[in-house]
Amino acid sequence: MATYSCPTCGSALTRQSNSAAGATGGLVGVMLSVAFASYHCTQHGKIDRSQFPSEVRTKMMINTLALIFGAIVLLIAVIAFIVAIN
Numbered sequence: 001m002a003t004y005s006c007p008t009c010g011s012a013l014t015r016q017s018n019s020a021a022g023a024t025g026g027l028v029g030v031m032l033s034v035a036f037a038s039y040h041c042t043q044h045g046k047i048d049r050s051q052f053p054s055e056v057r058t059k060m061m062i063n064t065l066a067l068i069f070g071a072i073v074l075l076i077a078v079i080a081f082i083v084a085i086n
């Protein structure tokens with residue numbers, strides 16, 4: 001998982017994911033909650049995506065899309081498996 005640094009102080013950011021979504025949606029839910037997790041700086045609190053430089057935002061968007069794509073592929077694989085064993 002890629003880590004990002006705070007645009008203000010440069011310290012590493014932690015991600016705060018929605019654990020409720022992860023608990024209810026299984027692995028796909030975990031992936032989606034990670035994809036939409038917000039970034040937190042220990043000094044500055046929640047960092048809005050608009051506060052990051054544009055190249056970082058592009059990278060984040062690609063990572064998010066990759067996660068969503070992975071979740072969809074996984075979902076299709078699970079459905080295909082269920083169909084196959086029935």
Ligand SMILES: [Zn+2]
Pocket residue numbers: 006007008009010011041042043044
């Ligand atoms: Zn900071």
